[in-house]
Amino acid sequence: MKRLVLLTLLLTASSVAAQQRQNEAVVEQKFSPGGSIRMHLSAGDYTISGSDSSAIVVTYRASSPERLKRIKVQCKTNGSSAELTVAETPHNNFHATIEVPRQSDLWVRLTAGDMKIEGIEGNKDVEAHAGDLEIQIAHPEEYGHRDASVLAGDIDASAFNISKEGLFRSFHQKGPGKYRLHAHLGAGDLTIRESL
Numbered sequence: 001m002k003r004l005v006l007l008t009l010l011l012t013a014s015s016v017a018a019q020q021r022q023n024e025a026v027v028e029q030k031f032s033p034g035g036s037i038r039m040h041l042s043a044g045d046y047t048i049s050g051s052d053s054s055a056i057v058v059t060y061r062a063s064s065p066e067r068l069k070r071i072k073v074q075c076k077t078n079g080s081s082a083e084l085t086v087a088e089t090p091h092n093n094f095h096a097t098i099e100v101p102r103q104s105d106l107w108v109r110l111t112a113g114d115m116k117i118e119g120i121e122g123n124k125d126v127e128a129h130a131g132d133l134e135i136q137i138a139h140p141e142e143y144g145h146r147d148a149s150v151l152a153g154d155i156d157a158s159a160f161n162i163s164k165e166g167l168f169r170s171f172h173q174k175g176p177g178k179y180r181l182h183a184h185l186g187a188g189d190l191t192i193r194e195s196l
Contacts, residue, residue, distance in 0.1 A: 022065045027058045027073045033101035035080035042087050043112040044094035050102035050119035056082055060096035067093075118195060123179050129186040136195040142177035148192060150185045157192040 031037070032054050039048075051057070056075055062068040071094070072087040086096060094113075100106075103121050110128040117126065118136040126135065137143065140159040148155055148162075149170035156163050162171045183190055 024061045029056045029075040031056045031077050031082050033103040036105040037082045039084045039108040041110045042089040044089045045113050046096050046115045048098045048117045051099040057099040063093035125182045127184040132188045133185050134191040138195050143175050143179045143181045144177045145180045146173040148183040150190050152187040154189045159192050159194045
């Protein structure tokens with residue numbers, strides 16, 4: 001009886017894993033550290049994280065293989081510049097993980113959804129119309145120009161000792177560092193914190 005239960009569990013787990021693979025795709029493009037990456041992202045949930053590889057890797061999932069086929073992901077590189085476009089995403093149940101070289105400058109525009117940026121050293125220019133935005137930075141003192149704004153929602157920039165709530169919230173700071181941070185959110189919560 002125990003063997004039958006164990007066999008059933010193993011078959012169920014392998015069936016779930018196969019289903020997840022059918023609903024997932026990967027796009028990879030070689031790209032050296034130290035460059036600039038522009039991202040145009042359609043609605044969805046995104047995690048953008050730094051890695052030690054010399055590539056941009058986009059792993060994305062949808063709720064079904066049919067929805068997955070409709071999503072358009074394109075990455076073009078030209079020397080030290082890259083442009084990534086994610087388009088025609090479904091209205092729900094879409095998630096993408098974007099891995100970039102740890103040392104990269106980012107310019108990101110998201111139509112709507114939640115986005116988390118972590119483990120990336122460099123300039124950051126990030127805007128979204130709606131959703132929650134979290135930016136983790138390892139060394140806040142490395143940022144010289146710092147500005148963030150939210151039309152409706154909260155700013156919790158503990159990395160720079162700032163917290164504001166309500167409508168039309170913003171802050172501007174000068175620091176000792178060489179990097180620039182710009183973040184803007186139409187509606188939602190904006191968090192800028194020091195990574196652990």
